[in-house]
Amino acid sequence: MSRRRVVITGVGVVAPGGIGSKDFWQLLTEGRTATRRISFFDPSPFRSQVAAEADFDAELLGLTPHQIRRMDRAAQFAVVAAREAMADSGLEFEGLEPHRTGVTIGSAVGATTGLDQEYRTVSDGGRLDLVDHSYAVPHLYNYLVPSSFAAEVALAAGAEGPCTVVSTGCTSGLDAVGHAAELIREGSADIMIAGATDAPISPITVACFDAIKATTPSNDSPESASRPFDDRRNGFVLGEGSAVFVLEELGAARRRGAHVRAEIAGYATRSNAYHMTGLRADGREMAEAIRVAMDEAEIGPEAIDYVNAHGSGTRQNDRHETAAVKRSLGAHAYRTPMSSIKSMVGHSLGAIGSIEIAASVLAIEHDVVPPTANLHVPDPECDLDYVPLTAREWPTDTVLTVGSGFGGFQSAMVLTSARGGAPGGRTL
Amino acid sequence: MPGTAFTLEALKRILLEGAGASEDVDLDGDILDTDFEALGYESLALLETGGRIEREFGIALDDSALTVARTPRALIEVVNAHLSTTPAA
């Protein structure tokens, strides 16, 4: 019996510089950046004062005042992205068997923005050790335990199947979609609403990355502060957003005449077991994740047309990742365009992996690979083709997208067009 | 505590508070010229240590200070250089 194949039939995006996948793709292909001086609070006390903020009006986007009240910003993003994905899929959710539809939402830091605000209130600005419950918002539990994000999406979709939040730091967005694909493949669900969300632009997040100098101090030039693979890079730019997908089993999608946007052909995750924040230069564990993901997709390195990089713009990440891609793709790494959209939309922690899957799906559809913005001065140790500054028309059938995060998580996913034959020469 | 000199004793105290100590290292031994890495302190521990020194002594270390100063002696010198140029508040 051939294994069940999993395809993406709906895409929804909330990103800095563009709500909705159309605006998002336009931003990327024009090579514009959505990074700016932080406007959500006064960033002047902080080392890094730059972020990629989304201009997000929950009410305008159709959430009710009650929903807005009970949901952290990240949950609001996820529901809006999920709605776009569901509409895009053309699925009639009403008629489905609810237990066969599940939800997997990734998030690295949950309701951290809501928790930061609420803590400030109940502690009277940090004065109280014994914080005062009588000032707490009624829905504080939804912030405490971020499984509420998956619950909100499940309610929006009427899903009653397996439902969870995946929280593996900055690979959450890849791992959540990978997890959902596995549930369909093994037969635990037929449809999964899967993606990731994070809204971490709050004082506590900015302060915690300041403390380890992981974010950029390039406050004078917010628009060009995110510089993956550039020799002048000096840390990542915090971002926010969400991308959510409708995943289906290929046969069922074809039978209903769905517009199949891409296939999730392979996925794997490995741990570096090295350090909570540090990376070893050799990229070995990420290379192993890439190798296993390609194995699962039944393809070799030569089949990869484009690498959607993690490319956070920290000194060590970009070298680590370059090493991992060379290690896993060999000579083909030098022939393959590889770019980081974090140069434009920042690093939205757990969400970015899903946002990068969305970029990968769009690259496949348009045969265009997005650029790495702000890449003017190459780092001699990062010597691959990072598609500097301008998007490139490029026949793109198969994309490798990778992620790397605190905790040592390294993940990789292979996406292919579901045009024509299956990867690895299998017949449909 | 601007105006105060930064000593090995102060560094050891701050290391212990902020990063603990490795079981196979004797911080009371002759450690002045031992690499922090050999003492069991990696970049994260040094960032925490640097942050604590900055707060306690009211100075701002350069981003590179902690990567350049690889031993207690070097770090103590860097901190004291800052202290001598920082007017007592």
Added chain:
Amino acid sequence: MAVRSDARVVVTGLGIAAPNGLGSAGYWDATRRGVHGIGRIARFDPASYPATLAGEIDGFAAEELLPGRLIPQTDRVTRLALVSTDWAFEDAGVRPEEFPEFDMGVVTASSSGGFEFGQGELQNLWSRGGAYVSAYQSFAWFYAVNSGQISIRNGMRGPSGVVVSDQAGGLDAVAQARRQIRKGTRLVVSGGMDASICPWGWVGLLASRRLSTSTDPARAYLPFDGAAHGHVPGEGGALLVLEDLDSARERGAPQVYGEIAGYGATFDPAPGTGREPGLRKAIEVALDDAGLAPGDIDVVFADGAAVPELDRVEAEAIGKVFGPRGVPVTVPKAMTGRLCSGAAALDLATACLAMRDGVIPPTPHVTPADTYDLDLVGARPRTAQVRAALVLARGYGGFNSAVVVRACDR
């Protein structure tokens, strides 16, 4: 990669940290005797809060059990998870350094991460300024911290993961671990741990409006009792060593507690749809996955919310599958309080011990309401051969998970 969807995944090691016992021997000894670990909160003065009881772990000396370098960068929950993992490996007779590094993974459940650490850093931020926030804050509080630290400490480079589905998460993590083993990883450490008994965590828990406000430890958490009026939160959980059965036998594992034979998960329908809550479906899916009939199940470890409406839903689900008083039901978490993501992992570990010793642990202090028609194992343990157990867990907001663990003939 050899994907074997029929590979048998077994529990070979237990690491337990619970309010009524540290280490599986101490915990099991207390639990089978009905000794609870609930009391007035000692870690902070709870007098200003409407709920004052919790299941706290006493006598956990992390400094003696973990490297000194780990202490400043870890929340209590991570220390508990690291030590429990050490115990689980020891129990399983596994020395991780002797295992191929890509053959080991770790999948944990979390619900609120290192919340006490987070409270300290939020306090630093808002009372003193951003420069006072710790270099460890970027990971010490987040949900992935336990999986990350466990993998680092033990050199585990295989697939790892973290799930958050409130109290259901402990079972969802184990299901994900089983999935990874079936995809070819030999060993996965899995389970859940939580420890958010700090003022800021307490305020978050209070917002669930499900906490018992009783001040009597023996009357505070009474699942399925007519006097049920909410639960007592606790800290702790369990980490389990899961392995491919063939691999465990090949290396001569000292014991095989049982097989993770079935799993099912559902989410409750939106309020107002009139549809049945999802728990029964989760049970049926788990039984079907295990290839067992209801009659094959010897005991149900119930979720036991102790909120009357939720108790009714659970009793009905059990009744529909097993018939009225059709199966022994127990809620040993009445002795520990509800441990969030640690609860179901601990129940699973307890089920393993019940199978080993032929003892169903009690549900102390509870007199089940007749309306539920449950065969509740009350104040005294029950001697019974346990060949298969069903563990149920529900998470706030509508999460339902069920796992069937089955004895494994050697």
